[in-house]
Amino acid sequence: MAQPPALSRREAVKALLADRGELLVITGLGSSSYDVFDAGENPANFYLWGAMGGAAMIGLGLALAQPKRPVDVITGDGEQLMGIGSLLTISAKKVVNLTIVVLDNGQFGETGMQTSHSGLGARLDVIASGAGLRSVTEISDMKGLADFRPRLRDIDGGPRFARIHIATGHVERALPPRDGVFLKNRFREHLGIPVR
């Protein structure tokens, strides 16, 4: 029997961020940044253009600093693999307002679609469970996304991890701003921190 078609990454992220409310979003470099930008520009988005492996930890520092806001890291399997130890760190810290969402196509998309460890059999959801994350969800269809979406806005019950199975293949690039100082100041201003 044929597998159901995997989710389009753009549609998946758009659905995830609909009615995002108070959500603060950190994106992993590459396609995840483009997906979140394409879903709607927002000063509460902080797009990474480098720092590979750091997205989840930026989310942790932010979630600890802003305990009354839900924080979501949206990244790819390759980016999360490079910072795989951060899942253990996040679990050990038991931060309740943080969710890590991995868009998993089993490939390193930015560099020519080489097969990633995830594509070679590693199970990020199992690793997240093994790291001790409180809540781990596997999502492979729009219903799964719709069921999960409200939990993104919770400021308790975390740390959560969701692996979204997305389709492989090229998607048109949508490029967010690249100036890190601009992105930083815009984000902090959104939180009411004066830019000096």
Next chain:
Amino acid sequence: MNIAATADVAVQTDWPNAIYRTLKAHGVSQVSYVPDAGHARLIELSHGDDAIQTTVLTTEEEGVALSAGAWLGGSRAVLLMQSSGVGNCVNMLSLMASCRIPFLTLVTMRGEWAEFNPWQIPMGKATPQALEIMGVTVFRLDRPEDVEEVVSAACSLAFESDQQIAILISQRMLGRKKWTETK
């Protein structure tokens, strides 16, 4: 002069407590660390303080990214590590440079003074340069009585002037390694 005397001087001045007080005075509310015997007391003080979020890391570069997230959210963070972890941070420091995000790390030195482990020497020798190539300003802390002045100056440069600062705590000041057995 003997080994115990060097260690005693450090204990008497309680320099980790002076670091802790100075960080508190500068509003530091997040501390992350990869454990090091030289930082043991500061880690303990940090864990015991409800006003400080203290995070144990699996590798030092996690702490660089954590510091960036803390700053985005309006908090001041400090990373504690040993010199052997500095090389692990190199690429992640580009985040701080690209976004001009304050960064402060306190690095306990190995491989530079009365070192017994040859494996510590290459990274110990390369530590200042590894930081400097990424734009981090390096301070040295050689004497316990200078702690407050040096840490306070580093905090101002980092958190008020958006600089990336490392304070290298000299191995001579830390004293010779004493094996720490389980209590």
